[in-house]
Amino acid sequence: MGRWEPDARERLVRAALDLFAEQGYDNTTVAKIAERAGLTKSTFFRYFPDKREVLAAGQDTLRELIEEGISAAPATATPLATVSAALEAAAEAFTPERRDLGEKMRAAIAGSKELQERDALKRLGLTSAIADALENRGVDEVTASLAADIGVLALKRAQFYWSQSTNQKTFRELALRSLDELRATSIALR
Amino acid sequence: MGRWEPDARERLVRAALDLFAEQGYDNTTVAKIAERAGLTKSTFFRYFPDKREVLAAGQDTLRELIEEGISAAPATATPLATVSAALEAAAEAFTPERRDLGEKMRAAIAGSKELQERDALKRLGLTSAIADALENRGVDEVTASLAADIGVLALKRAQFYWSQSTNQKTFRELALRSLDELRATSIALR
Numbered sequence: 001m002g003r004w005e006p007d008a009r010e011r012l013v014r015a016a017l018d019l020f021a022e023q024g025y026d027n028t029t030v031a032k033i034a035e036r037a038g039l040t041k042s043t044f045f046r047y048f049p050d051k052r053e054v055l056a057a058g059q060d061t062l063r064e065l066i067e068e069g070i071s072a073a074p075a076t077a078t079p080l081a082t083v084s085a086a087l088e089a090a091a092e093a094f095t096p097e098r099r100d101l102g103e104k105m106r107a108a109i110a111g112s113k114e115l116q117e118r119d120a121l122k123r124l125g126l127t128s129a130i131a132d133a134l135e136n137r138g139v140d141e142v143t144a145s146l147a148a149d150i151g152v153l154a155l156k157r158a159q160f161y162w163s164q165s166t167n168q169k170t171f172r173e174l175a176l177r178s179l180d181e182l183r184a185t186s187i188a189l190r
Numbered sequence: 191m192g193r194w195e196p197d198a199r200e201r202l203v204r205a206a207l208d209l210f211a212e213q214g215y216d217n218t219t220v221a222k223i224a225e226r227a228g229l230t231k232s233t234f235f236r237y238f239p240d241k242r243e244v245l246a247a248g249q250d251t252l253r254e255l256i257e258e259g260i261s262a263a264p265a266t267a268t269p270l271a272t273v274s275a276a277l278e279a280a281a282e283a284f285t286p287e288r289r290d291l292g293e294k295m296r297a298a299i300a301g302s303k304e305l306q307e308r309d310a311l312k313r314l315g316l317t318s319a320i321a322d323a324l325e326n327r328g329v330d331e332v333t334a335s336l337a338a339d340i341g342v343l344a345l346k347r348a349q350f351y352w353s354q355s356t357n358q359k360t361f362r363e364l365a366l367r368s369l370d371e372l373r374a375t376s377i378a379l380r
Binding site: 188 | 268269270307310311314332333335336337339340343347371372373375376377378379
């Protein structure tokens with residue numbers, strides 16, 4: 001199976017996000033999502049355990065890309081340079097065709113407390129993944145944890161900017177710019 | 191009602207944490223928790239909507255203390271000095287009599303994915319509260335977000351050290367030391 005299972009999986013995600021926007025998250029059933037995608041409920045459950053998990057679509061891919069980016073970084077790279085390599089690798093998942101998905105996802109999250117929790121947990125999972133990967137490279141735990149936090153904050157900011165339809169920059173540019181901004185801020189903090 | 195509702199509420203928390211440790215979180219019912227505390231199920235539900243929320247005990251108090259600490263900080267305090275004031279205020283909640291509760295809570299969290307999620311969301315709630323309070327003081331959003339992150343990381347580390355029975359330092363000392371360590375790390379990050 002390809003990384004993004006482009007067909008059924010992406011159709012289900014799009015259908016779900018459209019329905020969340022049209023009628024709210026709470027009023028959307030799995031049956032409705034499957035119907036809108038032109039698929040069966042059992043196909044839905046092949047991809048997702050429940051409707052909340054639609055939001056996690058791509059999360060595993062993102063983590064894999066990040067972990068690959070970190071392993072590929074030179075051994076001499078500083079912790080933040082390693083995080084930067086992770087973000088550049090992650091940028092691969094944010095293709096121009098997916099920009100509208102990002103916008104819909106953001107709208108759905110804004111409208112549902114349950115999705116906000118799911119989103120928060122997703123970010124925490126990524127933070128741990130980055131911190132663990134840095135520790136495996138010999139970075140001490142405090143630095144790894146802080147660098148991971150900064151990386152995920154940069155990712156979050158980049159996702160926010162990227163999902164705005166008026167924004168025409170690539171995800172990579174936005175992620176690196178956000179990271180630079182956070183790095184400058186962390187150095188200026190007293 | 192006092193801040194910590196010391197009697198029924200704290201008895202329920204202790205009973206729940208003991209049962210989580212003895213028989214696991216999944217196998218512990220609200221009825222058993224109430225019974226162990228010598229109280230009724232309906233008393234339990236006056237304090238907590240469900241057993242997971244036992245973990246959130248003290249969360250509102252902690253947020254209030256943090257917010258009070260931030261408002262009481264001098265207007266000229268830097269963002270991290272303000273966070274430091276917040277941690278000193280938060281330390282009030284971590285009295286010597288509660289040290290064993292911290293240890294039990296940590297054990298319960300380690301043993302249950304559901305409690306790990308609850309704990310993660312609790313920390314995110316505190317992060318937003320600190321970031322919002324800093325923004326209200328005129329700190330820009332990026333700095334506020336990063337300073338709040340560092341503050342909650344310091345709190346988390348202090349809680350970890352404090353809950354170890356071999357540790358005899360006060361929570362205040364542990365929190366300020368953790369914050370100093372994170373501040374030094376953030377300055378050293380490149």
